Amino acid sequence: MDKTDKELRELLDIAFHDAQLDAPSADFTDVVMNQIKASEEQVKFAYKPIISRNVLGVMGVLFVVLLIFLTFQLDSASSNWFSQTLSSKWISELTMPKFELPFSRILVYTIGTMGLLVMVQTTLLKGYFDKRLA
Amino acid sequence: MIYRLINQMATNTETTLINRILNGETAAFSEVVDAYKNLVFSLALQMLKNQEEAEEVAQDTFVKVYSSLESFKGDSKFSTWIYRIAYNTCLDRLKKYKRKYLEEELNAVTENKIYTTKNALHEMEQKERSAKVKACLQYLPPEDAALLTLFYFEEKNLNELEEIFEQSVNTLKVRLHRARKKFALILENHIEPEVLRNYG
Known part of the structure; x- marks a missing residue:
């Protein structure tokens, strides 16, 4: 066994003594560097929400706490302040003031069309960037 | 023991080069590619047995090396770390395509x-x-x-x-x-x- 192993070692030493490594294509380094540059560009344009997840989470928790707080407040107050206020006569007599601003029809249509165009453009741009960064 | 330790750590030149790359000198990475491309490519070629695929996997290896350069702590030789990434990338490719290679029938060795x-x-x-x-x-x-x-x-x-x-x-x-x-x-x-x- 030892002798076979010795012979094997000698055989492979001879075999690999002057064996050369294979070389990739001439532009290999350039291709790798271009891929790295492209991946860096992708990182620059990476999707990042305006409000981070943490902030959204905190906002969500605050919203739920506020909701619970208000529910309890209203429940406890419903027997006195809330019922009294809402059922009081004077509140039912309240009417919303009427605003009559001098908007012409053309102005309303223009603003409406502009809004529509912005929405269409936003959708198209979102699709374009999603494709580019995919 | 001391020799083994020195031999298994990244050299000063390598550490300097890595720091240059990490400090934003992306172009310096081409020195790494030039130094190791032949062995990485040969390793991929011997494992995958296909020139085009080997080239692709060798490229992937260097992109991975670049993107995980920060995680290289220098407690092993830089080349060892690169070859490990190359070897694992080749294994992943082999697993992905579950390709069988032609193996010869071998007789007993005497x-x-x-x-x-x-x-x-x-x-x-x-x-x-x-x-x-x-x-x-x-x-x-x-x-x-x-x-x-x-x-x-x-x-x-x-x-x-x-x-x-x-x-x-x-x-x-x-x-x-x-x-x-x-x-x-x-x-x-x-x-x-x-x-x-x-x-x-």
Whole structure:
């Protein structure tokens, strides 16, 4: 066994003594560097929400706490302040003031069309960037 | 022990180069690619047995090396770390396509056969011998080919191979012996019988 192993070692030493490594294509380094540059560009344009997840989470928790707080407040107050206020006569007599601003029809249509165009453009741009960064 | 430690750590030049890259000098990474591309490509070629695929996997390896450069702590040789990434990238590719490679039917190895093959190989012209060795490596299973490539082309010691293959030195010794045996038999199969007869 030892002798076979010795012979094997000698055989492979001879075999690999002057064996050369294979070389990739001439532009290999350039291709790798271009891929790295492209991946860096992708990182620059990476999707990042305006409000981070943490902030959204905190906002969500605050919203739920506020909701619970208000529910309890209203429940406890419903027997006195809330019922009294809402059922009081004077509140039912309240009417919303009427605003009559001098908007012409053309102005309303223009603003409406502009809004529509912005929405269409936003959708198209979102699709374009999603494709580019995919 | 001290030699082993020094030998297994990144050199100062490598650390300086890595720091330059990490500090934003992306172009300096081309020095890393130039230094290791031949061995990474050869390793991929011996494992995947296909030129185009090997080139693609070698490119992927360097992109991975670049993107995970920050995680290189310098407690192993930079080359060892790169070869480990290359080896794992090749394994991933092999798993992905679940490709089977043509394996030759191998007979039992005998001292006499090894001796004959050794003599025949010894008498060959350098070019012919080199071509024969490369051709025979194609018939070795990917993991054996990787082991022999790294052991003989990079003059790796088993301690460094231990880190690349994540196997103990003893396991690697056994694997190396089996790979040598397979390679000897493939060589014997691929050397013309009349040449072998002359040296038998």
